[in-house]
Amino acid sequence: MGWPRATAPAWPVHAGLLLLAVTTVGGYALADPELRNVIFALVTAVPIVTYLLALGAGHLTDRGPWLAAVAGLGFLTLGTVMWPDWIPGHHFGRAEGSVTDLVMASAHLLFLVGTATALRRHGRTDPGGLIDAALFGLCAAGPLWEWLIGPHLGSHATALGKALLFSDVLVLAAVLGCLIRIGITAHGARGPLGYLVLTASLTLANDVVAVLTIDGSAVWTAQIMMLAYLTLAVGPILPTARGVTEPAPGPAVTRHPPLGLLGAALCANPLIAVVQAVRADGPASVVLPVATMLVVPMVVLRLRLLSSQRARAERTLAHQAHHDELTGLYNRRHIVTKIDEAMDALDRGEISEVTLLLCDLDGFKPVNDRYGHQAGDAVLQAVARRLSAVAGPHDAVGRLGGDEFMILQCGGEPVADRITAALCEPIPITGGTVRIGASVGTATAWPGDGADRESLIARADAAMYAVKARPAAPEPEPATI
Incomplete structure (x- = not known):
């Protein structure tokens, strides 16, 4: 039987999770200590089973990252089997720095790395948003540690x-922020991403609960952890799980948080440090400086990203200001500026001549009338490519508008005949080819002849109309399939 399609209802999965959660959490509370260890170990294996089933059915793409996540879950289950007293004995939350703590932290990190790698495509469409989200998470981790843990x-x-526990809190807070951000932008995968958010939230809450209940019962810690495992198991079996690694095409369209809110978050840790220094009721904590030092590289990365985005936007605007949108050639304003620069260079004696070629297409209007404007645009783009190929490396080629083009030469070999020959070649369009012609008028200015830009353009225009007055250009050939 195939995996449920994305349009399949998700309520059976939600109902199954609720039933399993009530059964396992309630059973754990009522069971004796030995059976509790068995229940907890079985629950840790549930997400491994669901992930492997989803991978085997091809429901999850990017197998490498998900396999890394499964390996991390496997280490967690193995650690639970090898050290069954880790949760019931309240070792989790004591921050003892034992081998068990190190193994569990490494397994947890391996799973998070695999998950983050699987989500990397979302970062390509919204890198700034993810950096902001991670910054909020890191800034929230400091107060959480100082006030509750x-x-x-x-x-x-x-x-x-302490270092292992604090790193766990930092990573979970940053990942939680990124998951929330991705959930906002990835509308098609909000179900599985919502469960991942719930998993990260439960795991982060469990770090707090484990510390706060260190002198009491460990049942709450185990139950919250089991709920985290079960919510983690749901994500890959939802019909929309594929959207976790395959974001919808196109850039993210969500807004970024106001700079004031981001600035307030960045000030949280330093303000807490100031309060501690003023109160002077205990030794200064190194946690807040460490958290702040981790935030600084991300702020620098965010500034670099903003700088790169601004530079790209400026380059795009500069290109749009100087180039024709359809053909990529110089637009009328810029080609006229090039003519003025060439005429000034001619007056200064830096070049020996300035030649202007005006090119008007013959038989272009019937292409639009017969085959549509999309075919006409394809013809104009083909003409632009051929003119650029004919022109010399130092010539300027522009589109004046419609089907009129201009080539500016500052010396060099005449290209009028080559233009005419190049544009008479068949031009492919959708479904076949067409032929057009071209009328090319040429005017040249030399030092001392008193020509200026207006007179040079007028002479080239007159020469073009003289060519156009000759026998009519051929009609475009019908498209052939």
Whole structure:
């Protein structure tokens, strides 16, 4: 049986999750300690099964990142089997820095790396939004640590244990921010992304709960962690899971947060450090400086991205100001500026002559009338390519508008005959080819002859109409398939 299509209803999956969550969480609370370990280990294996099934059915693309995520989940399950007392014994949350903590943190990081790699395509369409989201997450991690986690760590917490726990909080907060951002932009995959957001939120909440309940029962910690595993298992089996790694084409259209809000978030950690320094009721924490140092490279990356975007926008605007949108040739304004520059160089004696060629297409109107404006645009683009190929490397080629073109030469070999020959060749359009002609008028200015831009254009225009007055150009040939 094939995997459900994207249009299939998702309610059976939601209902199955609810039933499984109630059964496992309730069963864990009522079971004896040994059975609790079995239930917890089985729950950690559920997402591995769903991910492997989805990968085997071809429902999840980009197999490499998802396999890395599955490997991370496998290490977590293996760690649960090898150290079954990690959760029930409340070692999770003590920040002891043991081998178990190191293995679990590494497995967790491997899964997050795999997931982040699978989501990389969304970053290509909205890199600035993801950086902003990650910054918000990192800025929120500092207060979370200082207010809820750090003050409740006991004497059993080691430097390595604190570092592992704090890094887990930082990564989860940043990933949570990015997942929320992607969920806003990826409308077609909000279901699986919503479950990933729930998984990250539950895992982050579990870090807090594990520390706050360190002297009480570990049941809450285990139950929240089981819910995180179950919500993680739902994502890949939803009909729209493919959209997680295959974003809709086109750029993201969501707005970025106001700069004031982003600035307030960046000020959170320094302000807390200032309050701690003023109160002077305990040793200064190194957590906030570390969090701030992690934020700085991301701010620099965001500024670099903004600078690159602005540079690209300026280049685009400059190109649009000087070039014709359809053909890519110089537009009328810029080619006229080029003529003025050439005439000034001629007056200064820097060049020996200035030649202007006006080119008006013959038989172009019937192409539009017979085959449509799309075919006409294809003909104009083909003419632009051929004129650019005929012109010399230092010649300027422009489109004056409609079917009129201009070539400016500052010396060099005459190209009028080559233009006529090039444009008489068949031009392919959709469904066949057409033929057009061209009337080319040439005017040349030399030093001391008193010519200016207006007179040079007028002479070239008169020469073009003299050519056009000759026998009529051929009608376009019917398109042949």
